[in-house]
Amino acid sequence: MTLHKTIQEHIQAIQQLEEACGDDILQAADLCQDALDGGNKLFFCGNGGSAADCQHLAAELVVRFTRERQGLSAIALTTDTSILTACGNDYGYERVFARQVQALGKIGDVLFAFSTSGNSDNVLAAVRQAHEEGMFTIGFTGGDGGELAQLCEICINAPTDVTARIQECHILLGHWLCDELERRCGDVSA
Incomplete structure (x- = not known):
């Protein structure tokens, strides 16, 4: 594929993003604000590039995105190699x-479940466990949403079937969400 074609695919997906996901991402921001304001945590899980997105977004929330503020409670479940390998x-x-959701999650926490296909077994199992713990779930997926779209209270479904474009949509919306939560929840006294 040529560079021009790749850029055009990206632009097309991004241009459709607000219409496809705008209401859902606003609901996600409200849900996360309520959770953080209530002393709850945000958890993130995903595989491969989505695992990297989980770590990236959790870091933006804990440390800072663009504003000096108190850290926001976010944990990437993709980072502890001892837990991952022992459990595996x-x-x-x-x-x-x-x-990890069973051990760390509690009522009112939020699980972000990233799966470009919507059918990753370990992500789906985490969502099911989150429901058992009384947590809210927000899916980030693409294409037809897979099973994840049916399991999550909110599903952010990127309007493309191309994995790379789905991930590009996810990180754009993730960055917007970090900025919004920082604005809504971040006490400026760091």
């Missing part, structure tokens, strides 16, 4: 996120 070994890779 003892319970199977499908449980690596669900086990």
